[in-house]
Amino acid sequence: MIEAKGLSRSFGGREVVHDVDFRVGPGEVVGFLGPNGAGKTTTIRMLLGLLRPDRGSADVSRPVGYLPEQFAGYDGMSVRGYLRFMARMKQPPSNEVDAAMARAGVADLARRPLARLSKGQRQRVGLAQALLGSPPAFVLDEPMQGLDPKQVVDARHVVQSLAHEGGAAVLLSTHVLAEAAAICDRVVVIVKGRVVAEERPGDAADLEARFLRLVGQAELA
Amino acid sequence: MSAFARRLAATAAALAVLFLAGVQLERHRTQFDLTADDHLTLSDQTRQVVKAVHSPTTIVVFLRRGEAGRAEAAALLSRYRRLNRRISFRVTDPDEAPGQVRRLNVDPALGGVAIAAGSRSEQVPLASEQDITAGLARLLRPGDATVCFATGHGEVETGLETGEGLSQAAGLLRVNGYKVETVDLLADPNVPARCRSLIVATPTAPLGQAGANMKAWLDGGGRVLFLADPVSTVDLNEVLGPYGLGLDRGIVLEGDDGSRLKDDPITLVLRDYRSASPIVRRLPPAVLPGAQAVSQVDVDQNATVAVARSSAKSYLERQPGQPSFDPATDRPGPLVVAATVEQPRNEGGRIVRPRLAVIGDVDFATNSFLGEAGNSRLFIQTVDWLTLRSDLVSVDPNIPDFRPLELTRSRLGYARLLSGVVVPGLFLLAGALVWAVRRTR
Amino acid sequence: MRGLRATRATRATWAVVGKELVVLWTSPLPYVVGALLHIVLGTLYVNQLQARGQALAQPLFPLAGFLLIALVPILTMRTLADEARTGSLDLLHAVPVPTRALVVGKWLASWVTTLVVLAPATLFAVLLAWWGNPDRGPIIAGFAGLALLSAAVAGVGLLASSLTSSQPVAAMVGFFVALLLWFAHVGSETTSAGPLLAGFSISERLRSFAGGAIDSSDVGFFVLLTAAALVAAATVVQGRRLR
Ligand SMILES: Nc1ncnc2c1ncn2[C@@H]1O[C@H](COP(=O)(O)OP(=O)(O)OP(=O)(O)O)[C@@H](O)[C@H]1O
Ligand SMILES: [Mg+2]
Numbered sequence: 001m002i003e004a005k006g007l008s009r010s011f012g013g014r015e016v017v018h019d020v021d022f023r024v025g026p027g028e029v030v031g032f033l034g035p036n037g038a039g040k041t042t043t044i045r046m047l048l049g050l051l052r053p054d055r056g057s058a059d060v061s062r063p064v065g066y067l068p069e070q071f072a073g074y075d076g077m078s079v080r081g082y083l084r085f086m087a088r089m090k091q092p093p094s095n096e097v098d099a100a101m102a103r104a105g106v107a108d109l110a111r112r113p114l115a116r117l118s119k120g121q122r123q124r125v126g127l128a129q130a131l132l133g134s135p136p137a138f139v140l141d142e143p144m145q146g147l148d149p150k151q152v153v154d155a156r157h158v159v160q161s162l163a164h165e166g167g168a169a170v171l172l173s174t175h176v177l178a179e180a181a182a183i184c185d186r187v188v189v190i191v192k193g194r195v196v197a198e199e200r201p202g203d204a205a206d207l208e209a210r211f212l213r214l215v216g217q218a219e220l221a
Numbered sequence: 222m223s224a225f226a227r228r229l230a231a232t233a234a235a236l237a238v239l240f241l242a243g244v245q246l247e248r249h250r251t252q253f254d255l256t257a258d259d260h261l262t263l264s265d266q267t268r269q270v271v272k273a274v275h276s277p278t279t280i281v282v283f284l285r286r287g288e289a290g291r292a293e294a295a296a297l298l299s300r301y302r303r304l305n306r307r308i309s310f311r312v313t314d315p316d317e318a319p320g321q322v323r324r325l326n327v328d329p330a331l332g333g334v335a336i337a338a339g340s341r342s343e344q345v346p347l348a349s350e351q352d353i354t355a356g357l358a359r360l361l362r363p364g365d366a367t368v369c370f371a372t373g374h375g376e377v378e379t380g381l382e383t384g385e386g387l388s389q390a391a392g393l394l395r396v397n398g399y400k401v402e403t404v405d406l407l408a409d410p411n412v413p414a415r416c417r418s419l420i421v422a423t424p425t426a427p428l429g430q431a432g433a434n435m436k437a438w439l440d441g442g443g444r445v446l447f448l449a450d451p452v453s454t455v456d457l458n459e460v461l462g463p464y465g466l467g468l469d470r471g472i473v474l475e476g477d478d479g480s481r482l483k484d485d486p487i488t489l490v491l492r493d494y495r496s497a498s499p500i501v502r503r504l505p506p507a508v509l510p511g512a513q514a515v516s517q518v519d520v521d522q523n524a525t526v527a528v529a530r531s532s533a534k535s536y537l538e539r540q541p542g543q544p545s546f547d548p549a550t551d552r553p554g555p556l557v558v559a560a561t562v563e564q565p566r567n568e569g570g571r572i573v574r575p576r577l578a579v580i581g582d583v584d585f586a587t588n589s590f591l592g593e594a595g596n597s598r599l600f601i602q603t604v605d606w607l608t609l610r611s612d613l614v615s616v617d618p619n620i621p622d623f624r625p626l627e628l629t630r631s632r633l634g635y636a637r638l639l640s641g642v643v644v645p646g647l648f649l650l651a652g653a654l655v656w657a658v659r660r661t662r
Numbered sequence: 663m664r665g666l667r668a669t670r671a672t673r674a675t676w677a678v679v680g681k682e683l684v685v686l687w688t689s690p691l692p693y694v695v696g697a698l699l700h701i702v703l704g705t706l707y708v709n710q711l712q713a714r715g716q717a718l719a720q721p722l723f724p725l726a727g728f729l730l731i732a733l734v735p736i737l738t739m740r741t742l743a744d745e746a747r748t749g750s751l752d753l754l755h756a757v758p759v760p761t762r763a764l765v766v767g768k769w770l771a772s773w774v775t776t777l778v779v780l781a782p783a784t785l786f787a788v789l790l791a792w793w794g795n796p797d798r799g800p801i802i803a804g805f806a807g808l809a810l811l812s813a814a815v816a817g818v819g820l821l822a823s824s825l826t827s828s829q830p831v832a833a834m835v836g837f838f839v840a841l842l843l844w845f846a847h848v849g850s851e852t853t854s855a856g857p858l859l860a861g862f863s864i865s866e867r868l869r870s871f872a873g874g875a876i877d878s879s880d881v882g883f884f885v886l887l888t889a890a891a892l893v894a895a896a897t898v899v900q901g902r903r904l905r
Pocket of ligand 1: 036040
């Protein structure tokens, strides 16, 4: 379960997240949508305890699989070495390195140093890292960025199966509305730090129309 | 935020605890000396002396900034302090602390070490274990250590402030913690019991009864310094003879340019200190203007020590009117000009230690010459030796061995190759290997 | 429960040590630092040997010590600064990995790396023993002193690295602090706080080791300095984590 309870945060007197409330239940995939600078990443960091909320609190089942907006590992390490390390750091430690590699599609990269991976390959290593230990909750900040179309399809399957088969709560932020429409059970739309809608995604074209209207209204307000 | 504030407080507390632990460690330090010869450890004699220090004592080493030995001095003195917290020390540049220099009576040109406790202070020339321990021992000396100058038989006077007088010598003794008295042995030939040592500075009238009493006092464990001089014809051999010493009439003429003042065969510059006697330990050359020779009469067990000699190019001139070497009468050098005797005896179950020192010249200690080179130290170290327990002045410190290393050209080349090429090369090679292996992946 | 937490922290610490070692030794840093260290150290020390003509290890230690205070912060500059910059630290905080394990693990890896980099300096002891008859005590004590000094400087470097996200800044701050500690005794005679400051002088502490003395207060000083640096670093990491 992932729950935001009235989260608010300002930077330098400017409130970038205001009273954000939502809940992601077990077995649910929730899309976190919003324009650039809406406060998605800020909210996510507060959920994970990486940023101190000014008000409100977060409740996230542990352990939590986290894929940050800009994933970074350690350049000198091989993919397997890195995942092994992360597996040992998890609480509880995991021994599913190979399974995670296979699921994230990086099994054939096992011995490659992280420094020499392409952007998409590295992103998949980040996903593999989040999968370690089969956590009950996932927070994925733009997990599909940089992936090729085939990999996007695979990754969507993985994300859906995490919730629908694994029973995990999944929150993922994205700018690709087709993706949200395809895999999310629900979307939370945030504009200028405020939640403006929380609804079923519907089909992609419909979602896009609603999204643009919501953003436009919020800009005017 | 309050959680972090608490954490900050906890960190501050932890750092404070670590700091206090460090202070405690400084207080209660134990040291393991891993050196083969234990030269980081103070000698047993020093430990004895240091343990006896019961009042706050400050040791000030005067060394200029940039002068060698500052760090070593501090390291040595910290060992003293570690043994006894009442001892504190400073290494000070005399140019920066003129007030201290004056107060402690230090010659700013020579520098040196001042050891002070309360109103008393001692000076020693070097920040070495021998010197500092000796200085501490002198400070520890009971305040009633009285040095008596004999008078009544035409001796050189301590009250005389002209060039020929001994007023400065007496002053030097006072600075070093002695009480100085004169005793008129003509009026009462008995040496008073309060005298720890007696200085007889060139009597010009026969000693008579006083000589016999002096001998008896010496036999009973007395300490006597005779300052002889060619100008006097008084016979001191009555006292000296039984102790294996004598005075050879005549004047020592020095032929070696390095051992006399320029073109002055009468004024000896003593460099030949052949013994390990504490009297001449680390003594700079002393200047003796006109000396008589001390002869060693070999008695049974040889307890006499020839402390200083003239050079091989000197001789004893018996007729100063016609100064030329006459093998028939004159004695060829090197000639002993200072000697000591210590003859411990068991007297009815009690060990008595008579000590006797003879120097063939009195002028070196007079106001005119006391300031020359090593003269004042020769004087004070002689009186110290007479007055103090010898184990306190003749400290035998633990000294590191000399461990020669012959660096031949080939060895040098080898060492340079190893450290400058092979080892760095291996590092770079290893780095290149790692890089190459990773590149293939 | 406490026991369980302790073993978790210990396990995490060792995992961090292993990872840091891999990261460090797959970077060019230790190789370049090692090559530099030994070229300079070898040249200076062999000159000293030549000048003294004695089988003395003593001059090796202040030379090596000074080189270490310049080079160890370079080995440690990456540890926390770069993880903060790239964001990989966030992943660990999200787990969350105990800060203690992070700090101690990174310090331990830096220390071990420093010791490995320094290790060939013992070849000089071998040469001395081969060509002469050196006193073993000061050699053993001197290397023990260097090891302790490395631990402390690694701690200081780690603390510097925790304060910033920039590696060069971390290296410079670390070197600067270590330099202050190295010269802490200078001028100590003229100020009233001097004796206290002199107690912080790592060069004076090292000198005592190099002479052949292992003094409880010197050992304690390095241990406490290391501990203080790690405690401070842990607090900084905590403070920067939640902003
Ligand atoms: N550390 C920070 N200091 C100051 N301002 C910040 C900080 N982090 C984020 N912001 C501001 O907060 C706002 C929200 O940023 P955030 O990264 O949460 O947006 P986002 O919704 O994730 O956008 P994007 O879609 O581009 O990732 C932005 O205006 C950003 O400039
Ligand atoms: Mg974002």
